[in-house]
Amino acid sequence: MTDQNNEEVLLMKGNEAIAHAAIRCGCDGYFGYPITPQSEIMETLMELEPWNTTGMVVLQAESEVASINMVYGAAGCGKKSMTTSSSPGVSLMQEGISYMAGSELPCLIVNVMRGGPGLGTIQASQADYFQTVKGGGHGDYRIITLAPASVQEMADHVSLAFDLAFKYRTPAMILADGIIGQMMEKVVLPPYQPRWTEGEIREKSPWATLGKRPQNKPNVITSLALQAEEMEELNLRLQARYREIENNEVIYEELNCEDADYIFVAFGTSARVCQKAMELAREEGIKAGLIRPITLYPFPKDILKHYASKVKGMLTVEMNAGQMVEDVKLSTCGKIPVEFYGRMGGIVPSPDEVLNALKTKLIEI
Amino acid sequence: MNIADIINPANLVYEKTKVMNDVPMHYCPGCSHGVVHKIVGEIIEEMGIQDKTIGVAPVGCAVFAYKYLDIDWQQAAHGRAPAVATGIKRLLPDRYVFTYQGDGDLAAIGTAETIHACNRGENIAIIFINNGIYGMTGGQMAPTTLKGMKSSTSPNGREVSLAGHPLNISELLAKLEGTCYVTRQAVHTVAAVKKCKRAIQKALENSMENKGTSIVEVVSTCSSGWKMTPADSNNWMVDNMFPEYPMGDLKNI
Numbered sequence: 001m002t003d004q005n006n007e008e009v010l011l012m013k014g015n016e017a018i019a020h021a022a023i024r025c026g027c028d029g030y031f032g033y034p035i036t037p038q039s040e041i042m043e044t045l046m047e048l049e050p051w052n053t054t055g056m057v058v059l060q061a062e063s064e065v066a067s068i069n070m071v072y073g074a075a076g077c078g079k080k081s082m083t084t085s086s087s088p089g090v091s092l093m094q095e096g097i098s099y100m101a102g103s104e105l106p107c108l109i110v111n112v113m114r115g116g117p118g119l120g121t122i123q124a125s126q127a128d129y130f131q132t133v134k135g136g137g138h139g140d141y142r143i144i145t146l147a148p149a150s151v152q153e154m155a156d157h158v159s160l161a162f163d164l165a166f167k168y169r170t171p172a173m174i175l176a177d178g179i180i181g182q183m184m185e186k187v188v189l190p191p192y193q194p195r196w197t198e199g200e201i202r203e204k205s206p207w208a209t210l211g212k213r214p215q216n217k218p219n220v221i222t223s224l225a226l227q228a229e230e231m232e233e234l235n236l237r238l239q240a241r242y243r244e245i246e247n248n249e250v251i252y253e254e255l256n257c258e259d260a261d262y263i264f265v266a267f268g269t270s271a272r273v274c275q276k277a278m279e280l281a282r283e284e285g286i287k288a289g290l291i292r293p294i295t296l297y298p299f300p301k302d303i304l305k306h307y308a309s310k311v312k313g314m315l316t317v318e319m320n321a322g323q324m325v326e327d328v329k330l331s332t333c334g335k336i337p338v339e340f341y342g343r344m345g346g347i348v349p350s351p352d353e354v355l356n357a358l359k360t361k362l363i364e365i
Numbered sequence: 366m367n368i369a370d371i372i373n374p375a376n377l378v379y380e381k382t383k384v385m386n387d388v389p390m391h392y393c394p395g396c397s398h399g400v401v402h403k404i405v406g407e408i409i410e411e412m413g414i415q416d417k418t419i420g421v422a423p424v425g426c427a428v429f430a431y432k433y434l435d436i437d438w439q440q441a442a443h444g445r446a447p448a449v450a451t452g453i454k455r456l457l458p459d460r461y462v463f464t465y466q467g468d469g470d471l472a473a474i475g476t477a478e479t480i481h482a483c484n485r486g487e488n489i490a491i492i493f494i495n496n497g498i499y500g501m502t503g504g505q506m507a508p509t510t511l512k513g514m515k516s517s518t519s520p521n522g523r524e525v526s527l528a529g530h531p532l533n534i535s536e537l538l539a540k541l542e543g544t545c546y547v548t549r550q551a552v553h554t555v556a557a558v559k560k561c562k563r564a565i566q567k568a569l570e571n572s573m574e575n576k577g578t579s580i581v582e583v584v585s586t587c588s589s590g591w592k593m594t595p596a597d598s599n600n601w602m603v604d605n606m607f608p609e610y611p612m613g614d615l616k617n618i
Binding site for chain 2: 072
């Protein structure tokens with residue numbers, strides 16, 4: 001085990017990095033249910049026994065439905081609480097996520113995606129893009145979505161997600177895939193932050209249900225507003241917050257785009273493949289670049305719009321049937337051809353097939 | 366003697382608990398919810414735990430419980446109150462955490478959450494209002510609806526061959542090692558109200574003694590759903606509900 005606050009470089013799985021980072025960022029409670037390919041997260045937590053060190057609670061629930069509602073209860077007390085799962089389990093959580101969005105509760109949900117629909121496959125996939133960034137549960141809401149492409153980002157996104165979730169009082173999701181969860185890479189874990197005291201929680205989150213103060217009104221966590229006018233008021237407040245998130249919190253990575261004729265757009269594992277494809281293209285004299293959205297919601301539409309007037313075309317690469325490509329098309333307003341290449345079923349495309357797709361779909365036409 | 370002589374602090378013999386808010390209740394005349402709310406409010410005041418208690422409201426008629434009792438509340442998704450309460454209690458073990466749920470919420474859609482919270486022995490109190498019907502949505506059949514009992518989704522009476530049997534969930538919960546106190550009460554007479562109050566207080570006290578989960582089932586009336594007057598509802602409950610759901614402690618450790 002490592003000492004507190006050292007900068008040691010470790011080798012571990014993305015799933016393990018999530019567990020370590022959660023303890024280190026002062027997470028108060030983890031509630032989860034086993035599902036491949038992310039079970040190492042809860043296993044690592046149970047092995048590390050953070051309840052003996054930071055006091056973090058780790059509990060195995062009876063289902064994903066229960067997990068997300070335990071997170072709701074803990075989050076309602078202003079606690080940093082989280083759950084992790086994979087696609088079918090995250091489907092079960094959608095009711096709870098909608099309730100948390102409606103009740104304005106911050107939390108972290110990690111989805112280490114596998115292929116679907118249905119029970120699908122345990123192999124890696126990116127097929128939950130729509131579910132995550134377009135709603136998933138019922139009602140008008142959005143959740144902040146981070147897409148890590150490395151084990152280091154799995155670790156870094158934990159505290160980033162909590163910070164954003166509490167800043168905007170909304171659930172945040174880390175949308176990873178089975179490859180990022182399972183692969184081992186070098187990682188520098190974040191330094192330890194103490195868990196918030198109750199005094200700090202009362203200050204940061206005056207809405208938290210910690211017990212009614214005699215001089216105060218009670219705090220009530222609810223998403224219920226029977227009167228249409230009252231409900232619309234909540235809707236408008238949420239929408240205003242989403243516009244603020246869209247204006248302030250976009251994160252993306254841009255590689256070799258300045259002189260590019262063609263740009264790959266991809267997130268997570270697909271972006272790693274595209275980076276290699278970009279290098280192969282450059283070796284052949286094709287000026288290719290890469291834009292990697294790190295926040296999928298808010299989506300980096302401005303940078304795509306910017307390059308839409310500079311390049312000859314974009315190729316969106318995803319491990320699904322073509323989901324993010326719709327947002328790339330919307331962002332580029334039809335100014336340039338936007339093509340899609342993807343594999344499904346848990347198959348990771350190779351850099352060669354991606355480069356070939358660039359040639360056949362955009363260059364040799 | 367004029368009215369000012371009568372309404373005079375010196376003559377005060379009974380006062381509404383200050384934990385109950387001065388707002389109109391949405392409950393129908395004759396409904397048991399109002400009495401149980403009052404009991405909970407009185408206990409919280411008498412125990413002096415208003416600043417240490419967090420209630421979890423269900424989906425159902427009691428969804429607005431948070432409007433009536435002056436404590437911190439969380440409103441849970443349908444059936445999920447025991448999971449929400451688990452999240453609260455695990456993070457705030459020195460607080461009194463209770464759920465307040467109806468039969469549809471606790472014994473149908475939330476059966477898994479109920480059984481597993483009780484089986485883990487979560488140190489929470491569960492107040493379970495069993496009136497054998499879905500009141501809020503307009504009187505549909507509940508898991509606890511009696512055999513032959515009419516509801517809007519069993520208009521000719523509950524037929525076991527079609528809809529199965531009434532679910533005696535408290536008996537089931539009493540069998541779990543995680544529960545320490547399972548009791549069945551009612552609030553149809555003054556004596557019953559007093560007994561029920563003692564039971565709910567015990568359940569709240571248990572939650573601080575690390576003994577496990579306490580469940581107080583309150584067999585209740587739903588005059589609107591049963592389509593009876595409040596007085597007839599009480600009589601019908603005694604004659605029909607009590608034989609299926611007998612009063613008394615099922616477990617008391």
